[in-house]
Amino acid sequence: MVWYKAWLETRWRFLIGLGLVVLGAMGAVFTYPQVASLVTLGEKVDATTRVGRAVVESAHLSRTYAGYIWSQWFGQNLPQYWTVFALMLGSGGLLTQASRGGALYTLSLPASRNELVWTRAAVSLAELAALAIVPALVLPLMSPAVGQTYALGDALVYGVCLFVGGTVLFSATFLLSTVFSDMWKPFLIVLLVAMFVAVCRQIIPALGSYTPFGVMSAETYFRGGTLPWAGLIVSALVSGVLLIGAARNIARQDF
Amino acid sequence: MPDTLAIHTADLRKTYGDVEALRGLNLAVPPGSIFGFLGRNGAGKTTTIKVLLGMVRPTSGHAQVFGLAADVPESSVEIRRRIGFVSEDKDLVDFMTVEAIIRFTAKFYPRWRTDLEQKYLRLFALPADRRVKALSRGMRTKLALLLALCRGADLLILDEPTSGLDPAVTEEVLQALVAHVANEEAAIFFSTHQIAEVDQIADRVAIVDAGRTVVTGALDDLRESYRRIQFVFDGDAPEPTFRARGVERVRRKGRVLSVLSSAGTEHIVEEARALGPLSVDVVPVTLKEIFLETVTAEG
Numbered sequence: 286m287v288w289y290k291a292w293l294e295t296r297w298r299f300l301i302g303l304g305l306v307v308l309g310a311m312g313a314v315f316t317y318p319q320v321a322s323l324v325t326l327g328e329k330v331d332a333t334t335r336v337g338r339a340v341v342e343s344a345h346l347s348r349t350y351a352g353y354i355w356s357q358w359f360g361q362n363l364p365q366y367w368t369v370f371a372l373m374l375g376s377g378g379l380l381t382q383a384s385r386g387g388a389l390y391t392l393s394l395p396a397s398r399n400e401l402v403w404t405r406a407a408v409s410l411a412e413l414a415a416l417a418i419v420p421a422l423v424l425p426l427m428s429p430a431v432g433q434t435y436a437l438g439d440a441l442v443y444g445v446c447l448f449v450g451g452t453v454l455f456s457a458t459f460l461l462s463t464v465f466s467d468m469w470k471p472f473l474i475v476l477l478v479a480m481f482v483a484v485c486r487q488i489i490p491a492l493g494s495y496t497p498f499g500v501m502s503a504e505t506y507f508r509g510g511t512l513p514w515a516g517l518i519v520s521a522l523v524s525g526v527l528l529i530g531a532a533r534n535i536a537r538q539d540f
Numbered sequence: 541m542p543d544t545l546a547i548h549t550a551d552l553r554k555t556y557g558d559v560e561a562l563r564g565l566n567l568a569v570p571p572g573s574i575f576g577f578l579g580r581n582g583a584g585k586t587t588t589i590k591v592l593l594g595m596v597r598p599t600s601g602h603a604q605v606f607g608l609a610a611d612v613p614e615s616s617v618e619i620r621r622r623i624g625f626v627s628e629d630k631d632l633v634d635f636m637t638v639e640a641i642i643r644f645t646a647k648f649y650p651r652w653r654t655d656l657e658q659k660y661l662r663l664f665a666l667p668a669d670r671r672v673k674a675l676s677r678g679m680r681t682k683l684a685l686l687l688a689l690c691r692g693a694d695l696l697i698l699d700e701p702t703s704g705l706d707p708a709v710t711e712e713v714l715q716a717l718v719a720h721v722a723n724e725e726a727a728i729f730f731s732t733h734q735i736a737e738v739d740q741i742a743d744r745v746a747i748v749d750a751g752r753t754v755v756t757g758a759l760d761d762l763r764e765s766y767r768r769i770q771f772v773f774d775g776d777a778p779e780p781t782f783r784a785r786g787v788e789r790v791r792r793k794g795r796v797l798s799v800l801s802s803a804g805t806e807h808i809v810e811e812a813r814a815l816g817p818l819s820v821d822v823v824p825v826t827l828k829e830i831f832l833e834t835v836t837a838e839g
Contacts, residue, residue: 286647293635389631392595394648395621397613536613539556539596 287396291408295374299412302370303419309366310420313358314427320347320357350433352507354424359443360502364451367416367501368479371451374409375458376472378402383540384466392540402532406459413455417448442512443503449517450500454479456527463534545604546571546695546727547592552601554587554751561587563751564601569729569744571694574721576738576759577731578831579748585731586628588748589699592729593625606694621649624688624726628699630680634673638666638683642690651692660686663716678709685713689720696720698730702737714741735828747831754834755802759827766825767805771797771817778815784808789833800825800833 327344331337346352379401382388391401421444428435454475461471482496493499500516547569554562562584569575579585590596591603594616606622608615633641646652661668664682675683681701688696696717702710718741721728732738738745738759746756755762766788771777777797782790786803797817801808805822812820825833 286644289644290633293633386629387631387634389595389625389627389629390633393593393620393623393625393627394645395617396648397617399613539590 287400287404288408290391291405294377294405295409295412298370298373299416302366302373302412302416305370306363306366306416306420307423309362310358310423311427313354313362314424314431314433317350317353317431317433320353324348350428351435351439354435355443355502355507358424359421359447360504360507363417363420364447364498364501367413367447367451368454369476370416371413371455372458372472372475372479374412375455375475376462377468378405378459378462379535380463380466380538380540381468388540398536399532402463402535403528406456406528406531409455409459410452413452414448417451418444420444421447442506446503446506446513446517447501450497450503450513450520452524453497453520453527456524456531460527460531460534463531463538544571544607545569546573546606547575547729548602548604548607549588549591550602552588552591552603553599554584554591554596555599561751562591562598562601565748565751566753567746567756569695569727571727572721572725573744574717574728574742575730576742576745577729577748578733578735578738578745579731580733580835583748583835584751585748586699587751589625589697589731592697593620593623622694624691624693624696626681626684626688626696626698626701628703628731630677630684632672632680632684632687635671637669637671638675639668641672641683642668642687645687646690649691649693653690653692656690657686660689660716664712677704678706681705681709681713685716689716694726696726696728696730698728700732701730702732702734710737717741735831739827745827747834749835755830762802762827762830763824765802765804766830767801768823768825768829769799769801769805769808769812770819770821770823771799771812771815772819773797773815773817780812780815782808782811784811800829 324344324347327340327347330340332341343356346356379388379391379398382391392398418441421440424435424440425437458471458475461474465471483498486492486496486498493504494513494516497520500513500520503513505511505513545568547567549565549567552562552565553560565584565588577585577588587596591598592605592610594610594613597611603610605619608619610616610619633644636644642657664686666679666683666686672680672683685701688698702713705713714737717728720726742759744758745762747754773795775795777792777795779792780797782799784807786801787799787808788802789800791798797812799808809820809822
């Protein structure tokens with residue numbers, strides 16, 4: 286039943302996120318015909334500036350449907366949406382509830398704090414997995430509507446990389462939520478760090494594969510068919526450590 | 541024996557930074573008793589309850605419930621399985637409906653009493669489909685009580701169960717508690733600063749002040765053993781130092797010397813007679829007087 290309560294606590298954040306990413310995925314599919322018609326225009330942009338080079342590269346990638354989907358959706362929009370909801374699902378929890386005077390009932394039930402924390406983390410991670418996989422599955426389903434096809438296997442690979450790579454962001458927020466009782470502080474701290482990392486990645490492309498976003502977009506898989514194994518393993522390990530830290534932090538606190 | 545007690549604490553201490561919330565609290569709550577835990581605001585009542593429930597770890601000393609250590613996470617889960625708890629703020633899960641929180645809670649307790657659930661739903665007239673956050677204070681308290689009473693618990697821990705309730709609802713809640721103990725053989729440990737409630741339903745009491753137990757025992761024994769002795773002198777009352785045991789408090793006001801005794805009056809009266817009082821009166825004291833005298837003295 287701890288699962289049920291964790292689900293009730295997070296369901297609106299999850300459902301709103303799911304609606305948004307599914308609509309986003311459909312939007313990406315249905316705008317392809319217009320984008321395809323603008324590809325030649327994009328390639329004529331002055332490529333001597335950084336922005337110009339990005340536009341030209343994007344236009345170049347959009348010559349193929351798979352390139353367009355990766356550059357617009359898996360490489361850009363989906364990680365951005367997903368990150369926001371990962372941080373939202375990582376925020377809150379027992380400490381926030383305790384600071385508002387609403388955790389005593391839960392804590393008085395015959396369930397250990399470890400059980401409460403790990404269940405909440407597991408439910409949120411399951412929701413985040415759905416937020417990564419479901420919009421990925423929309424692509425092979427909807428692509429025929431614009432006369433294209435998209436491989437189910439590729440969609441799943443991108444979805445899994447997004448989820449595993451991004452769990453670091455969720456887990457960092459989850460850990461900070463056991464430090465700050467305020468719901469928004471952990472969200473904003475990790476969001477600012479994520480934005481800083483994303484900007485650094487734009488300025489120094491060589492950093493790409495060393496950041497969570499490099500793993501989340503699975504760029505190595507798109508460009509060379511190689512999964513970012515090192516990034517995936519490191520992300521999973523770091524996430525595990527952060528979650529263990531969160532559980533220990535809650536267990537040792539008086540409230 | 542401590543392991544047969546529902547609650548047993550020995551020299552229990554809890555410090556938050558520089559603040560000593562508990563300063564050597566000793567409690568012994570027998571099974572099947574209604575135990576009033578009296579104290580002023582900030583006396584350490586809620587901290588004690590949180591220690592017993594495993595939410596707060598003691599700085600030193602021992603706290604046991606049914607002989608299980610409250611500060612060990614594993615035994616704390618077992619303790620909570622055998623306890624019904626109502627918090628001071630009547631904390632519940634606000635976004636659930638009455639029906640949903642009953643079903644949710646019932647899943648944690650294998651001994652959940654569906655018969656009592658139906659009984660209290662009717663008795664308290666709780667609207668099953670209303671969200672908890674939409675309930676009035678009184679309704680919320682009744683729901684919290686239903687959720688505690690139906691667990692098949694061996695012990696109910698109630699933190700200020702009637703705070704904020706009107707007299708009619710307070711009476712309803714107290715009657716429900718007494719009936720529950722009579723029918724289910726559970727112990728009740730309830731904290732309050734309402735002396736009248738302890739007088740009305742408790743059979744044992746502990747008065748706590750500044751984190752320490754200042755008086756504890758069976759209510760009847762306290763009523764029997766505590767006496768006020770008033771000596772009237774023809775001039776200003778003297779300042780005697782009594783050797784007799786049981787002198788809890790001595791007050792002088794003009795010609796009157798007032799002594800609160802907790803262990804008989806004979807020896808105190810004997811000692812005071814040597815001072816030549818005009819009159820001596822021995823009168824019983826109420827729990828309220830005991831509370832005010834001991835708490836004021838200690839605090």
